Amino acid sequence: MIEIENVKKSFGSLTVLDGVSLSVNTGEVVSIIGGSGSGKSTLLMCINGLEAIQGGRILVDGVEVHAAGTDLNKLRQKIGIVFQQWNAFPHLTVLENVTLAPRKVLKMSRAEADAIAVRQLEHVGLGDKLKAFPGKLSGGQQQRMAIARALAMSPKYMLFDEVTSALDPQLVGEVLDTMRLLAKEGMTMIVVTHEMGFAREVSDRVAFFKSGKIHEIGSPQQIFESPQTPETRAFLNSVL
Amino acid sequence: MFNYTFHWRPALQALPQMLQGTLVTLQLAILSMIIGVAFGVVLALMRQSKNPLIHFPATVWVEVARNTPALLQIYMAYFGLGQLGIRLDSFVALLIGITFNNAGYLAETFRGGLRAIPQTQTRAARSLGFGAYQAFTLIVLPQLFRVVFHPMTNQMVWAILMTSLGVVVGLNTDLTGVVQDLNVRTFRTFEYFAIAAVLYYLIAKFVTLGARLLAWRLFRY
Numbered sequence: 378m379i380e381i382e383n384v385k386k387s388f389g390s391l392t393v394l395d396g397v398s399l400s401v402n403t404g405e406v407v408s409i410i411g412g413s414g415s416g417k418s419t420l421l422m423c424i425n426g427l428e429a430i431q432g433g434r435i436l437v438d439g440v441e442v443h444a445a446g447t448d449l450n451k452l453r454q455k456i457g458i459v460f461q462q463w464n465a466f467p468h469l470t471v472l473e474n475v476t477l478a479p480r481k482v483l484k485m486s487r488a489e490a491d492a493i494a495v496r497q498l499e500h501v502g503l504g505d506k507l508k509a510f511p512g513k514l515s516g517g518q519q520q521r522m523a524i525a526r527a528l529a530m531s532p533k534y535m536l537f538d539e540v541t542s543a544l545d546p547q548l549v550g551e552v553l554d555t556m557r558l559l560a561k562e563g564m565t566m567i568v569v570t571h572e573m574g575f576a577r578e579v580s581d582r583v584a585f586f587k588s589g590k591i592h593e594i595g596s597p598q599q600i601f602e603s604p605q606t607p608e609t610r611a612f613l614n615s616v617l
Numbered sequence: 618m619f620n621y622t623f624h625w626r627p628a629l630q631a632l633p634q635m636l637q638g639t640l641v642t643l644q645l646a647i648l649s650m651i652i653g654v655a656f657g658v659v660l661a662l663m664r665q666s667k668n669p670l671i672h673f674p675a676t677v678w679v680e681v682a683r684n685t686p687a688l689l690q691i692y693m694a695y696f697g698l699g700q701l702g703i704r705l706d707s708f709v710a711l712l713i714g715i716t717f718n719n720a721g722y723l724a725e726t727f728r729g730g731l732r733a734i735p736q737t738q739t740r741a742a743r744s745l746g747f748g749a750y751q752a753f754t755l756i757v758l759p760q761l762f763r764v765v766f767h768p769m770t771n772q773m774v775w776a777i778l779m780t781s782l783g784v785v786v787g788l789n790t791d792l793t794g795v796v797q798d799l800n801v802r803t804f805r806t807f808e809y810f811a812i813a814a815v816l817y818y819l820i821a822k823f824v825t826l827g828a829r830l831l832a833w834r835l836f837r838y
Contacts, residue, residue, distance in 0.1 A: 425744055454746040464741035468759045468838055478745040481755060510838035523741075530745060 378402055378438060379424060379534060379567070385432030386419055386589075393419045395589035396433070403533075406566045408576035410600075411586030412612065417569040418461070420586075421536045424567070425449075425456045437534070454482065457527030461539040463519045465511035471498065472507040475526045483530065490529075497525040501555045517548030521555050528559075535559065537568040573617055577601050585609045621807070628808035631799050638795035639816050645708070645791060646777040646824070649715040653776070654769070656716065657723030658758070664728055675724070682721020687779055690714045695786040707788035715779050722772055730765040731757070763836050770828045774821045781817070792816055 379401040386394035393416045401407050409417045422428040424435055426442045426449040435442040440452060466474050475494035479485045485493070498504055501521040511519050520540055527535060537556065541549040553575050560566060560579040570576050576583055577597040584594040585608075593600065593609045604610045663675035682690065691714030698705060705713070734757055742752035762769070781793040788794045796813045800806050 427740060427744060450743075450746050450748050453744055456744075458744045460737065460741065462737055464735075464737050466738065466741070466756055468763065468836075477755065478747065481751060482746040512838055526745070 378436075379565075380436040381420070381424070381433070382435070383433035384420070384423060384430050384435060386416070386423060386428065386430045393589055394423070394430070397589070397591055398433075399584060399591060399594070401534075401565060401567060403565050404563050405581045406560045406564075406568065406579050408568045408570055408580040408583045408597075409586055410570065410573065410576055410583060410612075411592075415586040416589040417586050418538050421458060421538050421567065421569060424536060425453050425458055427458075450482070454530055455533040456536060457530060457532035457534065458536040458538065459520070459523050459527055459540050461542050463516070463523040463540075463543075465514075465519045465522060467511055469510075470507065471503060471509050471511065471514070471522050474511065474522060475529045478526070479529050493529050493531075494525070497528045498522070500528070500558075501525045502551070515548060516544045517551045520544060520548075520552050524552075524555055524559075533565060535564050535566045537566065537570070539569050539571065541570070541572055571616070573601070573613070585612060587612070623808060624805055625808055627803060628799075628805055628812055631809070632812070634795050634799070635792060635812060635816060638790060638792035639820060641708075641791040642777065642780050642793075642817075643820055643824075645712055645715070645780045645783070646773065646820075649712055649719050649776050649780075650773050652712075652716045653719030653723055653772075656720035657727050658761075660720060660724035661727035661731060664724065665731070678717075679721045679724050682718050683725065687714065687718045688782055688785065690718050691782050691786060707783060707786045708790070710786050711780065711783040711788055714782075715776055718779065719772060719776050722775075723769065726765045726768045726772070727761060730761045733764045734760050763832075766828075766832055766836070770825055773824055773828065777820055777824060778817065 381397055381399045384394050384397045385392070397416070397420060399407070409420070411417055419428060423430050424437070424442065426447070430443055437452060437456065440447060442452065466477070469477060472491065472494055475497060476487070476490040479490040479493060480487060495504065495507065498507060501524055503518060503521055503525065506514060506518065511522065514522065541552050544552065549572070553572060556568070557579055568576065568580070580597050582594060583597050583600040585592045585600060587608055593604060593606050599605070600609065601613065604613060660675045660678060663671050664679070666672045691711055694713040694717070695705065695707065695710035698710070738756055738760070739752050742756045743749070747755065780791055783791050784793045784797050789798050792813055796809045800809050
């Protein structure tokens with residue numbers, strides 16, 4: 378379970394998160410929607426401790442992420458994250474991209490890591506690209522590889538940070554299909570997205586972010602069909 | 618126009634001795650390069666630190682290495698340290714001098730190279746559970762070597778040629794040292810140094826070629 382309690386975050390004088398509270402249960406898919414610069418992506422970075430926070434706290438399975446004694450390297454093993462810019466490691470093959478962390482962080486043998494990586498890569502439809510370097514893949518393929526790379530660590534939670542925003546429109550579908558599959562398999566996911574159709578289809582809850590706060594949260598039906606606030610309504614009118 | 622008769626035979630007869638010297642030269646260059654790269658990476662990282670106690674010594678090293686003659690740096694390692702009671706033999710003093718110089722130049726090359734590697738690479742690595750050291754050595758460093766590969770090869774050639782300065786601290790086993798000894802005994806200056814020049818050229822080409830092969834093997838992406 379991920380518990381976010383009154384989290385505040387600022388970069389200098391710019392407040393990015395202004396008291397965000399949210400808890401995500403195991404097996405739940407929560408989508409976060411909202412305009413650019415509303416703090417959605419920053420929240421994900423805070424959940425796995427890539428960004429410091431200035432107030433409140435975040436608990437992952439009861440462990441406080443930003444507490445002094447927390448072993449972040451260990452904690453991050455159960456939180457997979459996929460970025461907007463997929464961040465493939467260009468000097469490694471697709472297979473090596475996926476096996477590196479299981480081998481070096483989880484200390485698996487090469488054979489063990491290879492078996493897991495091949496399974497994950499087949500899962501995302503890249504079983505025939507094992508030996509290719511990321512530079513030879515399309516953006517969608519690289520993004521699916523990044524998903525496989527995160528999944529190879531057998532995370533309990535997956536965070537997706539606008540993973541389709543940098544893709545050509547015709548490649549968006551393949552990445553969303555992969556995420557849909559994960560959601561069906563019961564993965565706990567927090568998905569920051571601009572894909573409203575997707576958010577509506579796979580989410581258990583949808584949160585609308587505005588000015589560093591969760592402005593409204595509810596079931597997809599509530600948010601998309603009967604939004605409670607004029608801000609949510611205005612945002613949805615502008616994107617749908 | 619000039620009144621000089623070339624005598625190539627004695628010079629060519631000394632070729633085995635010169636080749637021995639060539640090996641010493643190569644050894645010096647390779648050692649100074651390997652140690653120089655290691656120090657260069659550390660210096661480049663130290664210069665990125667915000668703590669003045671860490672970045673200041675690195676800055677001093679880089680500034681001195683790059684803005685004073687290599688000859689003086691080698692003198693300091695031999696005569697300077699000698700006066701402080703640290704007596705090094707010429708080989709070691711030369712190695713220290715060239716390595717000091719190499720590390721200074723390489724540190725700047727690496728610093729530029731590090732900027733070319735997006736921060737997001739480190740971020741992606743850390744998010745997978747890698748510690749800072751692992752993220753650097755497994756993800757950043759291999760990419761860095763590719764970015765700086767050509768300037769690094771240039772520096773290697775420069776290091777080879779700089780080893781000829783060993784003669785000023787009495788080194789007589791490297792190529793220039795051997796040739797200098799032969800020269801003072803026979804005064805066939807032109808012949809000996811011409812052959813030495815060809816050998817230096819060949820070492821430089823050999824090293825560049827080796828580096829290219831290595832790059833071809835390593836950087837297949």
